[in-house]
Amino acid sequence: MFATESFVDQVFAEVRKSNYDLIVTGSSQARGMLRHYIMGDLTLRILNHANCPVLVARAGAVAGPSRVLAFRSTGLRSQLLILGSGRRGDLADRRRPRRRELPFLSTSDYNSRSCSIEISRRITPRRLGSHPRRTLSVSRRLAGFDSAFAHKNDFIRHIAAKFFRHRKIDIERGEVAIV
Amino acid sequence: MKRFLVCTGGKEFIEEAVQLTGKLAAAVGASVTLLHVMAEPPAIYADLVRLEEDVTRLLESNSELGINLRTQKQDLEKLGVPTEVHVRHGIVCRSGFR
Numbered sequence: 001m002f003a004t005e006s007f008v009d010q011v012f013a014e015v016r017k018s019n020y021d022l023i024v025t026g027s028s029q030a031r032g033m034l035r036h037y038i039m040g041d042l043t044l045r046i047l048n049h050a051n052c053p054v055l056v057a058r059a060g061a062v063a064g065p066s067r068v069l070a071f072r073s074t075g076l077r078s079q080l081l082i083l084g085s086g087r088r089g090d091l092a093d094r095r096r097p098r099r100r101e102l103p104f105l106s107t108s109d110y111n112s113r114s115c116s117i118e119i120s121r122r123i124t125p126r127r128l129g130s131h132p133r134r135t136l137s138v139s140r141r142l143a144g145f146d147s148a149f150a151h152k153n154d155f156i157r158h159i160a161a162k163f164f165r166h167r168k169i170d171i172e173r174g175e176v177a178i179v
Numbered sequence: 180m181k182r183f184l185v186c187t188g189g190k191e192f193i194e195e196a197v198q199l200t201g202k203l204a205a206a207v208g209a210s211v212t213l214l215h216v217m218a219e220p221p222a223i224y225a226d227l228v229r230l231e232e233d234v235t236r237l238l239e240s241n242s243e244l245g246i247n248l249r250t251q252k253q254d255l256e257k258l259g260v261p262t263e264v265h266v267r268h269g270i271v272c273r274s275g276f277r
Binding site for chain 2: 006007009010011013014015018019020021022023024025026042046055057058
């Protein structure tokens with residue numbers, strides 16, 4: 001293993017010097033056995049050797065909102081294709097969308113009593129229709145649908161705002177841009 | 180709990196941890212120290228080392244590390260959390276392979 005010990009030594013030297021009550025660190029950025037072997041895992045070493053509480057905050061890879069949705073309508077079903085992984089939030093995705101992981105979301109009849117939202121990950125536009133899906137069913141009341149929607153775009157805006165925590169959504173020429 | 184230590188690599192990966200720490204520290208009235216352990220570069224970059232060891236100069240600099248640490252410190256102080264920045268020196272190859 002490469003020498004990460006000296007870094008950890010420095011952390012614990014600082015802890016001993018100033019008598020800290022809590023050590024906070026991010027999770028390891030290394031993914032996979034090889035990267036772990038090469039890069040080591042400072043977080044794990046701190047966890048294993050600390051004599052005080054350690055708080056590990058997950059760094060990155062958090063499911064969250066994406067920025068741009070591509071929209072297409074297939075008969076009664078409205079579909080939202082989310083461009084960008086949504087893993088690190090707006091800013092990171094704006095700089096470098098990860099197109100290999102495209103959550104897919106489709107909705108059933110937007111004015112029925114309950115609607116289902118199908119979400120799947122790790123698909124590309126070419127593979128639409130052949131990817132595994134998991135379905136999340138929500139009732140209108142749970143999703144906060146107070147009234148019927150005049151147009152399916154209103155429903156899409158509502159869903160996007162509700163589940164992707166964006167406020168302003170522009171729909172134009174089959175694309176949904178979340179600002 | 181009065182003193183929290185945040186191990187920061189000086190990159191943006193730690194921002195979520197800093198925010199979380201800030202909220203916790205503000206809630207319990209604790210102070211936070213941002214600790215960055217930097218690798219020792221070759222001797223020709225001795226000036227760089229001196230810059231990074233001088234925390235005040237580092238925080239005023241426009242280096243990526245300086246900007247990130249300054250931003251993290253300001254974010255914590257906005258939450259009303261007293262914040263210090265400490266920089267230590269880690270020798271990368273001292274332990275070699277194990």
